[in-house]
Every structure is written in C-alpha cells, then in structure tokens.
Amino acid sequence: MPTHEWATASDGYGSPRRPYRKAQLILGVALLICLAVVVVRQMTGAPGTKNYKTSVDCQVNTVGSQGTVTINGTITGDSTSYSVTVDVLDVASQQRIGGQTFEVRGTNTFSGTTPAEAPIGASGIDCKITKVA
Structure with missing residues (x-):
C-alpha cells in the first residue's frame, strides 16, 4: 500500500x-x-493590389448660389489604368457638394468639371480622393 x-x-x-x-x-x-x-x-x-501616388486640385466658380468645380489631378503607379473617385466638400460643414469618378487609362492625368450641389460656403471647398481602383 x-x-x-x-x-x-x-x-x-x-x-x-x-x-x-x-x-x-x-x-x-x-x-x-x-x-x-x-x-x-x-x-x-x-x-x-496597386501601388500609386495621387494628387488633386480643385477650383470653384460660382454665379449666385450655383457653382461648378473644376477638378485636376495626377496619378502615377505600377498600373496603366485606374478608376479615381474625387469628392468635393464644403470646408466649413464637411458636407459633400459634388464629385466625379474618372477612368484614367494610358495617361497619368485626369480632369473634369462637376456642378456643386449646394451653395458654397465662405470657407471654400476641399477635394479628396475617396477611392482608387
């Protein structure tokens, strides 16, 4: 035991x-x-998976309470084609007032004009690239 x-x-x-x-x-x-x-x-x-570098610039043209935004940008990277979506925001409210999607093929620049959907505030606008595919 x-x-x-x-x-x-x-x-x-x-x-x-x-x-x-x-x-x-x-x-x-x-x-x-x-x-x-x-x-x-x-x-x-x-x-x-795409590697790229972008830049975008916007200018607004207003007549009364209506406006248009001219968008100019560049994209460089390892692909020959991109789909770039740019949103235009009112700086003061950060509200989206316009935007456009660009199909970039065989070049590294894109540009266009889009209407502003709301009166543009005194602070101006801001453009942001929100999507690249």
Whole structure:
C-alpha cells in the first residue's frame, strides 16, 4: 500500500485536458495562414493590389448660389489604368457638394468639371480622393 496517494476525481491517467487549448491551437494556425496569404499577395503583386501616388486640385466658380468645380489631378503607379473617385466638400460643414469618378487609362492625368450641389460656403471647398481602383 502506497504511503501517498495522488488522485483526482476524474482520474483516467494524468490531469484532465483543458478544452480551450485545442481552440487556441486552431485559432493560432488560422491566423498564421491568413498572415502568410497577405505576405505572399504583397510580395507577388497579386491582382487587386496597386501601388500609386495621387494628387488633386480643385477650383470653384460660382454665379449666385450655383457653382461648378473644376477638378485636376495626377496619378502615377505600377498600373496603366485606374478608376479615381474625387469628392468635393464644403470646408466649413464637411458636407459633400459634388464629385466625379474618372477612368484614367494610358495617361497619368485626369480632369473634369462637376456642378456643386449646394451653395458654397465662405470657407471654400476641399477635394479628396475617396477611392482608387
């Protein structure tokens, strides 16, 4: 008869298994796979990933409470075609007052005129590129 008895209530052999370890292992492997996919896509330049640099400038012309905005911009990068969306915002309210999408193919410049949908405030306008595809 042993002098010390080591036992637990659910003793099969050894300590009871912790169920969350399996879930942690599965989650860890899934995260590593996702990270590997992202790294490979970045390294190979997979379709859908475009490197580019943009700039945009806008000028407003108002007559009374109506106005038009002239948009001029450039885009340079590793692709020959882009779809560039530019939003025109009122500086004071940050409300969208106009915008346009440009299909840029075989060149690095885009330009156009769009109507301003609301009276333009005294603070002026701001143009932002909101999407490049």
